[in-house]
Amino acid sequence: MIDDDVRNGVVAALRAHDRSYVVLCDANPHVATIARSIARRAGGALAVIPVRLGEGRKRLKSVEGVLESLAAAGAERSTIVVGVGGGVAADLFGFCAATYMRGVAYLHVATSLVAMADAAIGGKTGVDLRAGKNLVGVFRDPIGVFAHVRALRTLPFRCLREGLAEIVKAAIIEGGDFFTSIEILAPHPFVQWPWPEVVAAAVNVKSAIVADDREEAGMRELLNLGHTFAHAFERASDYRITHGAGVALGLRAAGLLALRLHVFSREEHLRVLALLALLQMPLRTGLNPEAVLRAMGSDKKRRGGHLRFVLPRAIGDVEYGVDAPRSAVLSVLRRMQQVPASPG
């Protein structure tokens, strides 16, 4: 369910299941307030448990803490776990629910744009290891995902932008009206955006792709548009470049590489660039190309020694599994050091 206010929808879902439930939430005051008001309306929660989150806390240590508090609250095999928060909450709480007593039902109330448009969709849950992000986890679908769009009003801009990059990615994959509508909205202040529609469009793109490819055998690769570059930019910058910024940069880089391989038109590449610029996304990395290429070599998505990319053939026509020569990638990475002077 995607709505300005989903609290009554969550209450109705809990009543329909008629089982005990526990609420886990990001301890962020804005998020905790939403969680408490859901519990108040639904009544009878075993507990409302605020958990201090943040990217650095998506770890097994936090999993243990959450699992112990579920047990202390008296959660049973039939208990529903309701998670409230952003993408970190979705990944961490979803993983806890998937492993508590070998798996209990999970329902997520998304309060960040990343969670609404991306993290809470597709059934991937998990936590990070020192060796890398999201290296521990399971695929498990929640029994419901609720996008509490009103919560975006309190979301800091830097967090909103993280989600916007994924929305632009989805709009390039989908093309058509979705892409055009984002182009039209881009010059307007975010408070004026019809967020329920925008989130719904992004969710449709992701869920349609995921439904076709549960275990990432192929199609799901499409969702990695811009991501081979993004992960390398993040790693090579020592994570000074956030994931969302990396994706925005990765979308420019994928466009440049597609241009080099003569599969994408300059005109459409410029449309994407103009959109990214309007949305105040970064366009240059300032990173050493060789360092980025090395970081790319350690990407877990690399297969059989080749560098493989997801590239646009057109807005609305994206292709995965494209092999690219190292030299073409390097020249794109050189170009990415700078703002686009001439087109591209």
Ligand SMILES: NC(=O)c1ccc[n+]([C@@H]2O[C@H](COP(=O)([O-])OP(=O)(O)OC[C@H]3O[C@@H](n4cnc5c(N)ncnc54)[C@H](O)[C@@H]3O)[C@@H](O)[C@H]2O)c1
């Ligand atoms: N499982 C997947 O398929 C998938 C997909 C994309 C991203 N992710 C994961 O999502 C995470 C990033 O998600 P995120 O950007 O939502 O990060 P996040 O959950 O840390 O939220 C960002 C910040 O916003 C705060 N916040 C959340 N909702 C708020 C609200 N309504 N008002 C004010 N502040 C609010 C949070 O406390 C946090 O400080 C990453 O760990 C990433 O790996 C997972």
Ligand SMILES: [Zn+2]
């Ligand atoms: Zn992403």
